[in-house]
Amino acid sequence: MELSPLLADANIEIGNIEHLSFASKIIESYKNAKIIVLADENTYRFCWNKLIVAVEFLQTAELIIIPPGEENKTLDTCSNVWEILSNYKVGRHDLIINLGGGVITDTGGFIASVFKRGIHFINIPTTLLGMIDASFGGKTGVNIENYKNQLGVFNNPIATYIDKSFLYTLPTNHIKNGFAEIIKHALINDTILWERIVKIKELSEIFSDDIFKRALKVKIEIVNADPKELGLRKILNFGHTIGHAIEGHFFNFYRLEHGHAVALGMIAESYIATKIDKLSMNEFRQIINFIKKYFLIPSIAKTEITEIVELMKNDKKNYEGKIQCALIDKIGHCMYDQPIDEELITESLIFLFFSKHEV
Amino acid sequence: MELSPLLADANIEIGNIEHLSFASKIIESYKNAKIIVLADENTYRFCWNKLIVAVEFLQTAELIIIPPGEENKTLDTCSNVWEILSNYKVGRHDLIINLGGGVITDTGGFIASVFKRGIHFINIPTTLLGMIDASFGGKTGVNIENYKNQLGVFNNPIATYIDKSFLYTLPTNHIKNGFAEIIKHALINDTILWERIVKIKELSEIFSDDIFKRALKVKIEIVNADPKELGLRKILNFGHTIGHAIEGHFFNFYRLEHGHAVALGMIAESYIATKIDKLSMNEFRQIINFIKKYFLIPSIAKTEITEIVELMKNDKKNYEGKIQCALIDKIGHCMYDQPIDEELITESLIFLFFSKHEV
Numbered sequence A, B: 001m002e003l004s005p006l007l008a009d010a011n012i013e014i015g016n017i018e019h020l021s022f023a024s025k026i027i028e029s030y031k032n033a034k035i036i037v038l039a040d041e042n043t044y045r046f047c048w049n050k051l052i053v054a055v056e057f058l059q060t061a062e063l064i065i066i067p068p069g070e071e072n073k074t075l076d077t078c079s080n081v082w083e084i085l086s087n088y089k090v091g092r093h094d095l096i097i098n099l100g101g102g103v104i105t106d107t108g109g110f111i112a113s114v115f116k117r118g119i120h121f122i123n124i125p126t127t128l129l130g131m132i133d134a135s136f137g138g139k140t141g142v143n144i145e146n147y148k149n150q151l152g153v154f155n156n157p158i159a160t161y162i163d164k165s166f167l168y169t170l171p172t173n174h175i176k177n178g179f180a181e182i183i184k185h186a187l188i189n190d191t192i193l194w195e196r197i198v199k200i201k202e203l204s205e206i207f208s209d210d211i212f213k214r215a216l217k218v219k220i221e222i223v224n225a226d227p228k229e230l231g232l233r234k235i236l237n238f239g240h241t242i243g244h245a246i247e248g249h250f251f252n253f254y255r256l257e258h259g260h261a262v263a264l265g266m267i268a269e270s271y272i273a274t275k276i277d278k279l280s281m282n283e284f285r286q287i288i289n290f291i292k293k294y295f296l297i298p299s300i301a302k303t304e305i306t307e308i309v310e311l312m313k314n315d316k317k318n319y320e321g322k323i324q325c326a327l328i329d330k331i332g333h334c335m336y337d338q339p340i341d342e343e344l345i346t347e348s349l350i351f352l353f354f355s356k357h358e359v
Helices: A003-009 A022-029 A041-046 A048-054 A056-060 A075-087 A102-114 A128-134 A164-169 A172-189 A191-197 A203-207 A209-225 A232-237 A240-251 A258-275 A281-294 A304-312 A342-354 B003-009 B022-029 B041-046 B048-054 B056-060 B075-087 B102-114 B128-134 B164-169 B172-189 B191-197 B203-207 B209-225 B232-237 B240-251 B258-275 B281-294 B304-312 B342-354
Strands: A012-014 A035-040 A062-066 A095-100 A120-125 A142-144 A147-151 A159-162 A324-330 A333-339 B012-014 B035-040 B062-066 B095-100 B120-125 B142-144 B147-151 B159-162 B324-330 B333-339
Touching: A003 A012, A003 A209, A012 A209, A022 A120, A022 A159, A035 A041, A035 A048, A035 A102, A041 A048, A041 A062, A041 A095, A041 A164, A048 A056, A048 A095, A062 A075, A075 A102, A075 A142, A075 B075, A075 B142, A075 B147, A095 A102, A102 A120, A102 A128, A102 A142, A120 A128, A128 A164, A128 A172, A128 A209, A142 B075, A147 A240, A147 B075, A172 A191, A172 A203, A172 A209, A172 A232, A172 A258, A172 A281, A172 A324, A172 A333, A191 A209, A203 A209, A209 A232, A232 A240, A232 A324, A232 A333, A240 A258, A240 A304, A240 A324, A240 A342, A258 A281, A258 A324, A258 A342, A304 A342, B003 B012, B003 B209, B012 B209, B022 B120, B022 B159, B035 B041, B035 B048, B035 B102, B041 B048, B041 B062, B041 B095, B041 B164, B048 B056, B048 B095, B062 B075, B075 B102, B075 B142, B095 B102, B102 B120, B102 B128, B102 B142, B120 B128, B128 B164, B128 B172, B128 B209, B147 B240, B172 B191, B172 B203, B172 B209, B172 B232, B172 B258, B172 B281, B172 B324, B172 B333, B191 B209, B203 B209, B209 B232, B232 B240, B232 B324, B232 B333, B240 B258, B240 B304, B240 B324, B240 B342, B258 B281, B258 B324, B258 B342, B304 B342
Parallel strands: A012 A159, A035 A062, A035 A095, A095 A120, A120 A159, B012 B159, B035 B062, B035 B095, B095 B120, B120 B159
Antiparallel strands: A142 A147, A324 A333, B142 B147, B324 B333
């Protein structure tokens, strides 16, 4: 299937925000509405101005600015914003614009979906992770302590506007967050994308239209086929079962980026797939070598492995107390609902953190 | 339409809970699941035992008991319960049973709908208001301070079990909460029900099957026609625009029951309907006389009227800053989205609280 109709169905537009339907939509549908913009300190500083250029009267919108970072993707943040919305007397016909990365679109999407049983929201992702993944597909949510996305609903923004020029404001570690998801999209569903990305010489090449749009297409097609994650969509969690637990574990003492954690999770989960004879040793070697070129393996103490496994016991995908993973059986194809023994998970983490990765 | 297929479609069963499908559903579908029961101190004391008699192995369920009352229908309560669910490692295939009145089913429904983007829940209403109204129809939610149901989602329980024997544990003011909704259902949609209830000699007559089931039928039919309240369903808000504001206003210093507030709201909104020549003086007189037989008019200071009107400005049904009401144009028929001037609302409150109601 071509990308354009897919994008239109998902209400996603890509381009310079001044030339997208953003301005006309705001002016036509929300001229008399209250407009609330949710941003973080960075996107307020670097991205907000571009929105005002696109739609001048947004200058009168109410800005709510939260501190940046995953540690603010909490119910407390929501609670504060809900109180502000109540005080502004925001109603069912008003609009929230989420301007930011995954934290802002996940949190803001949840805030809007629950306020007065749901008000409209628009997502404007400003990070690569947001553009490739977080800003569309219907998942919204916040964390409870170090359990990721424990609260949330499935609900779609009325539109997502992707303006790649926002990417040039980002530091490299942010780019890597999105890059990990692009690698994942290639590994689970698109061998051509995989062959393309292993050839890149500079990280900035991943902004190129061919890579960017292939990565988007993978997610849109999967989400369209299974919006509520009853089956197929679970393959998008490849690398995330172990990745989320690693991210959660590091959360309290060191900020490990989401994409970094997912990249590590993909190595560990590929190890498991190889161990149970699903994935060939040769492909596993390609995967591990490629990921390690861009992501370092952090040091941990052996005792921390048990703590990481413990966190996995609260994963949303578990069934009857058993940890379940999405596992690739070859590059470009992924299986879901694979129950994994705790021992094998422990073994994969020992391989990841304490071996030389010679396979 | 007959009631039985309507009830089946809405997954509602009425009868002694020991004889309903409750036990078989739990045993067949949730034998290996974690089961969490949300109750308040009263329903734990008076209703919980009946559930164990129906399904013995519920003795091993995790009980979460919250203090009773509208003042606990808050995000804080949800936050505490979510933390407990996280610690219990409750997963997507587990079950929450809400055992209680509207506060428990509204709050518990919201808790379940948002936890891990939605887990299953069953409602077992124990109050008349719960049975007639709150426990089905898809609305879940909690309050923010004295703004009612500011947070919530539309989502249905997998089943609602109505056992009228729970009603015999209730004090009269609780019965009146449900009675107000029965009056509302009659006024907006069912003249036969109205004629039936004006003839009752004892309040307990409203438990009789003919009244009870007609009142249920009104709500089920309206909700089926418009589950997300885009149009018709708004007539169920008759009495609630002003009623919610009165309830919210009293909230901080005196506990005015929801049904009592709605009954007062129905008088004020009927006054408005008469003033704008929609409702005849004769029917208005019947309504006011009947409601006053069962509900007292509380005393307030004149200055409080402005405060009540102020609260209405945050009502979910407002459009472009204008307060909107559902108004009856005759007994048994209701219109929605009626914009009302602030002055007329003020006048209706002065009539309600400061006149002798001679019409």
